Amino acid sequence: MRVLLSTFGSRGDAEPLAALASALQAQGAQARVCASPDFAGRMEQAGVELFPVGPPVREWIRDVRADPKPDIPRRGAQIMGLYRDALAVAIEDCDAVVATGLFPSTTAAQMLAERHRLPYVYAGYCPTYLPSAHHAPFQFPHHPRPPDSADNRERWALNAQAMQDTFGDTANRHRAELGLPPVYDLRDRVFTDLPWLATDPVLSPWAPTSLCEVFQTGAWILPDDRPLAPDLRTFLDAGDAPVYIGFGSMSLHAWKDDAARVAVDAVRAQGRRVILAGGWAGLTPIDHGEDCFALGEVNQQALFPHVAAIVHHGGAGTTMAATRSGRPQVVVPQIADQPYWAGRVADLGIGVAHAGPVATVESLSAALAAALKPEMRVGAGVVAGMVRGDGAEVAAKRLVAMFGGG
Known part of the structure; x- marks a missing residue:
């Protein structure tokens, strides 16, 4: 079994995938990670195969933050295109796909998994990114703000439309080129019916909500035995x-x-x-x-x-x-x-x-x-003494149990 792991983000996005890849290898499976070239050294230290994608994320983040009015749809389209092309190569001989990180990169991962008819898992590193009646979604700066009277359910419904408006046209153009039908529920298609939450249940508990059911694995931690200088x-x-x-x-x-x-x-x-x-x-x-x-x-x-x-x-x-x-x-x-x-x-x-x-x-x-x-x-x-360190192992065992038979 070989699992393709994909993310776009900083070290906090990439290193957990190195942890999951290492845990999969301990279960007898194989894994490869698509991520920024910034993290080549850390992946090599962990014995993880890296498919580098796009410009160094540090440079990309610097450019975005230097822009007083960042064009989010344009920058999202850039990342989606880069990941679509890279994942189209990396996905060969894989049996499942796990995606985390910036939404355009996970959108690319989902459509490539769909194109190749592979199982796909979306994983988040924080509960606030997943729909819940207990918290509000991220507010896109370029999108109209919800009315002050809106509750969290209404805000998440508006968030789904904002995600579609921001990234939907680009996603559907790529989907058409891949021979896939258009989608008009992009956020929920990418998040799936059962997203995984890679956080510790003590440090970051998930409150049950009718808006989203999750599988909480625990945090994906890469053991680090490097000595101090x-x-x-x-x-x-x-x-x-x-x-x-x-x-x-x-x-x-x-x-x-x-x-x-x-x-x-x-x-x-x-x-x-x-x-x-x-x-x-x-x-x-x-x-x-x-x-x-x-x-x-x-x-x-x-x-x-x-x-x-x-x-x-x-x-x-x-x-x-x-x-x-x-x-x-x-x-x-x-x-x-x-x-x-x-x-x-x-x-x-x-x-x-x-x-x-x-x-x-x-x-x-x-x-x-x-x-x-x-x-x-x-x-x-x-x-x-209460937080756990076995989240990557839990996730790896579940992936192998769910998809390892094929």
Whole structure:
């Protein structure tokens, strides 16, 4: 059995597919991943076959964020076309397709699976992307806003129409070229009748709703045994536990020029040393003090248990890694699902949700002070013992059981 795994997005979208691919291989199946060339090194480390697609996602995201009025239909059409062409090659000899990530890429995966008459699974990394009476959908900036009186059911119905209006013409053009009939329920066709939710049920529970039934697998976590660099180990051993600061793939365009200074000063105000991860924002220390360590790529699974607290953007992968470490968090959410993860961290009592995407020294220092309290550390340790790490194995076993017979 060979499964084609497809995504378009940042590391938080691609690495879970590497975890699922590795778990499938442990079950005796084969897997290949279609994703951005940004992640070739990580896929190679995991022993996973990568079919690189399109431009580096880092460049694509940079261009979108630099555009004051991004043309979402046009950019979506670009991604859909790139993935349709790449998947048409990668799908050969495959027995099933699993798709995650940006909607245009999953649309391409669904139509290629349909064209080849293969089983298809849509998986999400956050409950808020799936229809529910308990939360509202993402609001497309170019589409009219629902009336204030609309409830969540109405908003999700309007969301289905917005998805059709935004991506439907492009999808139906590709479908016609593939010999497929047009569709007018694109969102629900791509999401399927039973989407999978690759999140931990403690950190991210799914509330039952008549709008959508899901199969929750648990988070797809790629075990990482890479050692910490010797100079980082030396820094960790040289004093009290530092505070980690990293914002992953976020550009922090609203406060990029001040982000490093604000973060370092806020940590120093709490009498702590700092580990500053540059990330895609390219953060660098404000000085060369011995209490500050500049970091590039790192094994979060190995590092996080050694820090006093973790300040981050609230990406699904980083939030899960921080939660599993048992260390308290401060989440400064920027976009998309990150406010959801910040809220979950606060609700569970394992950290603090910063109010808004731009921090000051005072606001971040106050959040850190709350996160560093003993009761927060105890709560983080308790929840760390409750979250699971077997989601990729659960998903792999289900895929093999469902589709491995053919």
